[in-house]
Amino acid sequence: xxxxxxxxxxxxxxxxxxAEASGVSPSTxxxxxxxxxxxxxxxxxxxxxxxxxxxxxxxxxxxxLAGGRSLSVGVVTQAIDSPYYGVALRGIEEVLDAAxxxxxxxxxxxxxxxxxRCIDTLRSRRVxxxxxxxxxxxxxxxxxxxxxxxxxxTGRTLKAPSxxxxxxxxxxxxxxxxxxxxTLGHRKIAFIAGDPVHPDAQxxxxxxRAALEAAGVKYKPALVLPGLFHEDSGVMAAERLxxxxxxxxxxxxxxxxxxxxxxxxxxxxxxxxxxDVSIVGFDDLAGxxxxxxxxxxxxxxxxxxxxxxxQALLELLADKTPTTQLPEPRLIIRSSTRAL
Amino acid sequence: xxxxxxxxxxxxxxxxxxAEASGVSPSTxxxxxxxxxxxxxxxxxxxxxxxxxxxxxxxxxxxxLAGGRSLSVGVVTQAIDSPYYGVALRGIEEVLDAAxxxxxxxxxxxxxxxxxRCIDTLRSRRVxxxxxxxxxxxxxxxxxxxxxxxxxxTGRTLKAPSxxxxxxxxxxxxxxxxxxxxTLGHRKIAFIAGDPVHPDAQxxxxxxRAALEAAGVKYKPALVLPGLFHEDSGVMAAERLxxxxxxxxxxxxxxxxxxxxxxxxxxxxxxxxxxDVSIVGFDDLAGxxxxxxxxxxxxxxxxxxxxxxxQALLELLADKTPTTQLPEPRLIIRSSTRAL
DNA sequence: TTGTAGGCGTTATCAT
DNA sequence: ATGATAACGCCTACAA
Numbered sequence: 015x016x017x018x019x020x021x022x023x024x025x026x027x028x029x030x031x032x033a034e035a036s037g038v039s040p041s042t043x044x045x046x047x048x049x050x051x052x053x054x055x056x057x058x059x060x061x062x063x064x065x066x067x068x069x070x071x072x073x074x075x076x077x078x079l080a081g082g083r084s085l086s087v088g089v090v091t092q093a094i095d096s097p098y099y100g101v102a103l104r105g106i107e108e109v110l111d112a113a114x115x116x117x118x119x120x121x122x123x124x125x126x127x128x129x130x131r132c133i134d135t136l137r138s139r140r141v142x143x144x145x146x147x148x149x150x151x152x153x154x155x156x157x158x159x160x161x162x163x164x165x166x167x168t169g170r171t172l173k174a175p176s177x178x179x180x181x182x183x184x185x186x187x188x189x190x191x192x193x194x195x196x197t198l199g200h201r202k203i204a205f206i207a208g209d210p211v212h213p214d215a216q217x218x219x220x221x222x223r224a225a226l227e228a229a230g231v232k233y234k235p236a237l238v239l240p241g242l243f244h245e246d247s248g249v250m251a252a253e254r255l256x257x258x259x260x261x262x263x264x265x266x267x268x269x270x271x272x273x274x275x276x277x278x279x280x281x282x283x284x285x286x287x288x289x290d291v292s293i294v295g296f297d298d299l300a301g302x303x304x305x306x307x308x309x310x311x312x313x314x315x316x317x318x319x320x321x322x323x324x325q326a327l328l329e330l331l332a333d334k335t336p337t338t339q340l341p342e343p344r345l346i347i348r349s350s351t352r353a354l
Numbered sequence: 355x356x357x358x359x360x361x362x363x364x365x366x367x368x369x370x371x372x373a374e375a376s377g378v379s380p381s382t383x384x385x386x387x388x389x390x391x392x393x394x395x396x397x398x399x400x401x402x403x404x405x406x407x408x409x410x411x412x413x414x415x416x417x418x419l420a421g422g423r424s425l426s427v428g429v430v431t432q433a434i435d436s437p438y439y440g441v442a443l444r445g446i447e448e449v450l451d452a453a454x455x456x457x458x459x460x461x462x463x464x465x466x467x468x469x470x471r472c473i474d475t476l477r478s479r480r481v482x483x484x485x486x487x488x489x490x491x492x493x494x495x496x497x498x499x500x501x502x503x504x505x506x507x508t509g510r511t512l513k514a515p516s517x518x519x520x521x522x523x524x525x526x527x528x529x530x531x532x533x534x535x536x537t538l539g540h541r542k543i544a545f546i547a548g549d550p551v552h553p554d555a556q557x558x559x560x561x562x563r564a565a566l567e568a569a570g571v572k573y574k575p576a577l578v579l580p581g582l583f584h585e586d587s588g589v590m591a592a593e594r595l596x597x598x599x600x601x602x603x604x605x606x607x608x609x610x611x612x613x614x615x616x617x618x619x620x621x622x623x624x625x626x627x628x629x630d631v632s633i634v635g636f637d638d639l640a641g642x643x644x645x646x647x648x649x650x651x652x653x654x655x656x657x658x659x660x661x662x663x664x665q666a667l668l669e670l671l672a673d674k675t676p677t678t679q680l681p682e683p684r685l686i687i688r689s690s691t692r693a694l
Numbered sequence: 695t696t697g698t699a700g701g702c703g704t705t706a707t708c709a710t
Numbered sequence: 711a712t713g714a715t716a717a718c719g720c721c722t723a724c725a726a
Contacts, residue, residue, distance in 0.1 A: 028719060039697045044721060054695065075418050075480055076719030079702050084415075086479075094459075095444045097640070100435035107434055107461060116475060119434075119459050121447060135456060140415050245644040274644045281646050300437070304585040304614045306621050306646045368703055379713045384705060394711065416703030419718045 027070040036064035047072060048082070078140045086116045087327055088136030088144040090129055094121050097271070097299050098316050099147050102168075105320025106145060113328050115142075126150040133159065143327045150211075164330035166323045169214060178326040178336040180319065184214045187312040187343030188221025189228075191266050191294045194310070194345055196229045199354035200264040200292060203231075206241040206251040206276060208268035215243070218268045218296065236260045241272045248275020256283055263291055263354055270295035270302050270311055277305070277350070292351040308348035315341055367410040376404035387412060388422070418480045426456045427667055428476030428484040430469055434461050437611070437639050438656050439487050442508075445660025446485060453668055455482075466490040473499060483667045490551075504670035506663045509554060518666040518676040520659065524554045527652040527683030528561025529568075531606050531634045534650070534685055536569045539694035540604040540632060543571075546581040546591040546616060548608035555583075558608045558636065576600045581612045588615020596623055603631055603694055610635035610642050610651055617645070617690070632691035648688035655681055 029047075033040040038057050045051045046061050064070070078084040089106055091099050103119060110117050118141055122129030129151050136144060141163070146156065148169035159165055160177035168180045195203050205222045208215030219238070226233050237260060239251035248267060252275065255262060267273035273295030277287055287293050287307055295302060295311035302309040318341055326336035369387075373380040378397050385391045386401050404410070418424040429446055431439050443459060450457050458481055462469030469491050476484060481503070486496065488509035499505055500517035508520045535543050545562045548555030559578070566573050577600060579591035588607060592615065595602060607613035613635030617627055627633050627647055635642060635651035642649040658681055666676035 026719090029721095030719075040720075041698080041722080042696060045696090048721080050721085052695070057696085071474075071478055073719055074478055075415055075424075076702090077721075078415050079413075079419050079704090079718085080720040080722080081702065082721060093444065094434075094447055095440035095640075097437070100440055104433065104435045104461075116479070117459075119457075121444075134411075138411060138414055139456070249644075274641070278644050278646055278648070300435075301614070301641050304589075304618050306618055308618070366703090369705095370703075380704080381706085381713060382711085385712085388705080390705085392711070397712085413703050416718090417705075419702085419720090420704035420706080421718065422705055 027068045029070070029072065032061060032064045032068060032070045035068060036060040083142050084140045085114055086118055086139070086141050087324075087331075088118045088120065088133070088139070088141035090120055090122050090132045090136070090144065090146045090149060092122055092124050092147065092149060094119060097301070098269075098297055098314075101300065101316035102147060102320035102323070105317040105322075106324040107320075109321050109324040109328070115328070117324075122149050122151075124150055126152070126155075130155065137162070143331055145323045145327055147323075148212075148214075164327060166327045166330065166336075168319060168323055169212075176330060178330060178338070180322055180326065180338065180340055182214070182314060182319070182340050183343055184217035185221040185224070187296060187314065188218035188266070188268075189225045190221075190343055190345045191296060191312050192222045192225035193229075194347070195264045195266060195292060195294060195351065196225060196231065198264075198292065198351060201231055202234075202260075202262045203237065203264045203266055204255050204260075204262040205238045206248060206265060206267040206272045207238055208241055208243045208272070210240075212243070215268055222266060234260075237262060241268060243269050243271060245271050245275035245278075248272030249279040250275075252276035252279035253283075256280075256285075264351070265291060265293045267293065267295050270297045270299040270309060273309055273311070273350075274301070274305060277309075287350050288352040292354075294351055298346055302346075303348065305350075307350050310348045310351040311346050313344045313346045367408045369410070369412065372401060372404045372408060372410045375408060376400040423482050423671075424480045425454055426458055426479070426481050427664075427671075428458045428460065428473070428479070428481035430460055430462050430472045430476070430484065430486045430489060432462055432464050432487060432489060434459060437641070438609075438637055438654075441640065441656035442487060442660035442663070445657040445662075446664040447660075449661050449664040449668070455668070457664075462489050462491075464490055466492070466495075470495065477502070483671055485663045485667055487663075488552075488554075504667060506667045506670065506676075508659060508663055509552075516670060518670060518678070520662055520666065520678070520680055522554070522654060522659070522680050523683055524557035525561040525564070527636060527654065528558040528606070528608075529565045530561075530683055530685045531636060531652050532562045532565035533569075534687070535604045535606060535632060535634060535691065536565060536571065538604075538632065538691060541571055542574075542600075542602040543577065543604045543606055544595050544600075544602040545578040546588060546605060546607040546612045547578055548581055548583045548612070550580075552583070555608055562606060574600075577602060581608060583609050583611060585611050585615035585618075588612030588617075589619040590615075592616035592619035593623075596620075596625075604691070605631060605633045607633065607635050610637040610639040610649060613649055613651070613690075614641070614645060617649075627690050628692040632694075634691055638686055642686075643688065645690075647690050650688045650691040651686050653684045653686045 033043045120132035143164035146167045157174045165177045241247040298311045298313040322338045326338045329336040373383045460472035483504035486507045497514045506518045581587040638651045638653040662678045666678045669676040
């Protein structure tokens with residue numbers, strides 16, 4: 015019958031106390047904790063026992079100050095409540111947690127200055143590595159950052175030591191979406207573009223054009239509307255399209271949010287989806303499956319993105335070369351598209 | 355012409371170096387930094403200059419270890435990608451940031467054990483205070499926690515020293531929603547309830563019943579369907595309702611997500627909103643305004659919630675007694691409801 | 695293999 | 711008002 019007071023992870027049991035309780039030196043305890051050096055099994059057992067008995071929990075703060083790892087990684091996202099990146103954060107949190115790491119989130123709000131500030135804060139907090147979800151930072155700054163600590167970026171293609179870039183195949187996704195519409199017999203396919211400062215937006219436009227071209231359908235500038243990736247820009251784009259009297263039977267929006275907006279505009283103008291016009295989005299947000307009608311879209315796996323990013327960073331941290339790649343885009347056919 | 359190398363927030367300029375450069379002791383620099391004691395203007399100027407010149411940035415890690423504040427606060431949310439709490443996080447981040455604090459987010463996934471783990475982690479990271487967004491932790495644990503450091507909880511009514519509880523008036527919100535429907539002439543109003551383990555869910559049910567009663571409309575158990583706060587449970591509830599052949603002309607869902615789900619089910623069964631049935635939700639999620647049709651709902655100000663919580667914690671941290679209260683629920687009339 | 699000593703960058707406690 | 715000096719809890723040479 016053990017009478018161990020058992021581990022109350024509370025109070026301030028220090029490494030030193032563990033050392034004393036187990037009759038070894040603090041360094042030995044530290045070594046055991048970090049696997050820094052070989053220690054005799056005998057002492058190791060004694061220490062492990064003491065740790066359990068006392069309910070010792072290492073103080074991460076002290077650990078960092080002393081030059082060890084913080085077991086935390088910084089995550090620069092753009093908005094903590096982003097419908098797309100939000101699930102990526104969840105993925106990051108998930109794999110980091112499983113590895114004993116803690117994420118520190120900071121929002122850059124699509125502003126290079128703010129992003130830099132986030133990074134500075136994160137570094138002052140001594141994170142072991144940083145994940146940057148897209149954003150507006152220059153590749154240059156990222157490269158420089160990677161000289162200081164491991165970095166994983168998404169939404170870019172760039173190579174550098176200690177830097178892993180995860181890039182989704184936007185071009186192919188857009189091609190797929192457009193091709194789907196083409197297959198259904200649509201020829202007058204409008205495209206609601208994303209903010210052109212995003213490389214993603216440009217790629218998606220290219221994919222749209224490529225699909226058109228491959229099908230021998232002439233590209234019509236009048237059918238591509240500017241958008242800003244949010245719902246309102248989607249409704250405005252659709253309204254403008256309708257008002258232009260340029261004939262169209264389908265809309266491909268560069269992201270789901272704009273697709274939602276466009277659907278709403280159509281609804282208000284008395285046009286039915288998919289009876290009158292087909293719509294396909296891009297991202298496969300959580301809401302897409304429950305939209306009315308459920309939205310056909312390109313699945314972009316935010317969750318996967320987060321998991322991969324975290325995985326890659328963990329590998330970098332372990333001095334391995336990440337091999338992780340994002341899954342290829344998939345078309346999810348729901349109810350917003352139909353044959354002409 | 356100043357030739358100051360100017361502040362590169364980089365490298366390791368220490369407080370000690372600032373002290374030396376300005377000819378004062380480290381303690382004095384620390385005092386100036388923290389406003390811990392009065393310092394002569396003369397020295398203050400010298401130190402400020404040195405700080406600017408050297409680009410000194412205090413090391414938060416060392417600061418904490420030495421017993422100072424970490425200028426960070428822990429936030430236990432339930433899912434980092436929650437559509438509702440997500441915007442609350444944004445609000446928290448916003449006001450914390452303005453005050454020079456950094457939020458540390460952790461997700462409890464509606465699981466008391468996990469929440470407790472989050473709290474332990476957060477505490478080991480030496481946060482100055484903790485915000486708990488609803489969750490399943492016992493009031494008891496929260497009270498105990500508040501003895502250790504300032505705590506702000508949402509979704510509860512409980513009083514304790516160094517603990518501030520922010521509670522939304524769910525009852526009134528539900529009453530408002532139901533009353534709206536009643537006003538439009540509806541009498542057969544179905545209610546899709548939330549998970550009964552949430553006090554919020556219970557309050558909303560009460561509000562629904564109270565409104566009915568006040569209008570002299572008999573409460574019919576057959577019109578209240580169980581739900582779990584997510585979209586799928588909304589579609590299932592609506593399907594069950596339709597299949598039950600119990601007549602109804604309106605649905606009040608205990609949250610927007612279930613309202614979306616119910617709308618979808620209605621759509622699939624060929625019932626139109628609001629022509630055939632009116633729907634009102636609860637929360638006013640970001641997507642509600644762009645749903646089809648735009649959803650009439652109760653605005654629950656996630657953003658406000660976050661801001662208030664952070665504000666309250668800041669006050670607690672400053673040894674003040676928070677007075678912050680959440681705004682009263684507001685009915686947002688959009689296009690999913692219409693007169694019978 | 696193990697222990698000792700010094701230091702990480704700050705703040706707090708005493709003095710002065 | 712200001713300055714030494716001792717922690718804070720851990721890690722990492724260096725020594726044994």
